[in-house]
Amino acid sequence: MSVALLGLAVLLGASVQRLAGIGFALVAAPVLVLLLGPGQGVTLSNLAAGVISAVGLATTWRQVRPRTMVPLIAAAACTVPAGSWLAAKVPAPQLLLIIGGLVSAAVLLVIRGVRAPSLRGVGGAVAAGATSGFMNSAAGVGGPAVSLYAVNTGWTAREFVPNAQLYGVVVNALSLTVKGLPHLAPPAWAVTAGALILGTAVGHVLAGRVEERQARRVVLGLALAGGLATLTKGLAGLM
Template sequence: MGSAVLVGAATQRLTGIGFSLVAAPLLVLATGPHLGVLLANALAFCTNLLLLAQVWRDVQIKRVALLAVPALLAFPLGLWTASAVPAPALMVGIGALSVAALLAVQHARRLGIFHGWGGAVGAGAVSGFMTVTAGIGGPAVTIYALGSGWGHRAFVGSIQLYFAIVNGGSVLAKGLPPVGLLEAGALFAALGAGLLLGQRLAPHVAPERGRQAALALAIAGSLATVVKGLTGG
């Protein structure tokens, strides 16, 4: 688990949005769909708060609200889905949904979806549903950002507040992850180490190269989750 958190945190520092994309499929693979998603939500929430302290001046409150309200309204459907679907099938669903979302990000400009006010509402709802079911709400809002021409700096700042709200809401709805103090300490240590590693690497890694590496790792983890679900978890 620690390695998934470390790599995810480093990716988040490099790209602004990579923690859950990378860590969630790997945490689901290591601990199962329910605990894995909850750990991803809780650790992503901590990451969002740490980064928000650095970029809060770039936050666009109105855009955050436009995404966050429909995201929170989508929670009940996501929570019901996560509780109603058997664990192996949920792992397959999480992995397949993750791969589809990641591939959609790759072709976001050609897809031409999530434009304007309605696009923000749709992206927020999809993101909220995917956050509570699969732990990855980033692809939908990334597609919206690309389609709406949201500037990178404002997006990176605003998205930390957005995901602090959404990941925090998911943890409040589900409860804290049932892990011991030593295990929690190790995960937080990996989180801190990953953020420091990302900060050290940032001047030496081109943003596009970092994004492509993060997507490749996330797709690999998602496919492994599908395989584990198909073989009975």
Template sequence: MIVLLAVGAGAVAQSVAGFGFALICGPVLIAALGQADGLRLIVTLSTVVSLAILVPTWRDVKLRDGLLLAAPGVVLAPLLVWLLRDADKNVVTIGAGVTTLASAAALALGLRLDRLRGVGGVIMAGGTSALMNVLGGMSGPVAALYAVNARWPERSIRPTLQVFGITLNIATLVSIGGPAIDWWAALSLVAGWLVGSLVAKLLPAGRTRQLILLVAAAGGVFAVWRGITG
């Protein structure tokens, strides 16, 4: 029951903010299924909910931006899986979390991050997202921060992040052994997506940026906590 509730809550977060699925349900699934099987299910379900979000919002997608942002991660995912076999994953997770948290804080203060712009920004954001995806399925926070810093139109952020996430998730699944599915979890995912879609429609205009920064900061804090306690 806890697993199903976590999956539903994660789907709500993803539907409202455009990311956050793994942040909510990742710890529960990994604790219940183990690192390898839990990660495969997280990335699989994240791909499914991203598709569900994308279908009704595809007209607002910035397709080129989403695919370009995913490109570094697609290239790096297999290499990262290989490199992290013997690495201290806790140290890497803490570093990724600190980077995410610092970026979210800077943007919340109104600062523009020059390094998170242009080709260099795409490579940095895409590569870091791939790293966090391989570690725990959390590809969204850094990509969302890039979108805010690049000032994508608010209506385009949610659907474009789904294009990014689907593309990177497919590359990650190929690298970690293919998809996994649990039909009860899938039903909970659908319920969460429906609730989240209703909430997203009620979200006041202009609040997307604040919500993204809040969820991304939470992702950074969680990554640090997971690295310390892992």
């Protein structure tokens, strides 16, 4: 049953990522954490999100803005080790609380579309990248900070997606370099790979049929539910 739920979480995350350009970690990471534990769940989320970002980048790399992405990626590289250290040192119940709280707060900030002058320009890129790198390594969810930077910078969805995919490839690779690959049994690896392929195909089919606004609502709703569930499990563990 747990392997089937693992496959379902990866399939759903891959579908929404291909459909909306972002969202794998927001949707799948909380579920993977609940199934595999904080360490392995976040690491598998990093791996799967990086793979999906690489697939998307293969067809959109010409729209990437390298100069804009350098401050984001450089700042993230500085904070990824700190997030990995936190994930390795904090006991599981407390880490579940941190992950659930970060996911839930990040979703609410994205829903509100927070506007702040500090999230613009090079300074905003550094702040967003540093926050995102830490959250990506510790909780598997680095996208919201980058999304808020994009909103405050005025990027369109067409501009955001390829740059977010480049960022996803690099930052998830950095996280895996620090933490290593997840330790899964062969059946779990096979289910994960199949779910990634099928989810990407499903998302590709739906991309032409579902409006971006509707897809965004689905992603954020699922992410908030997962974040709150993780937060609840952390509280239960402490009690």
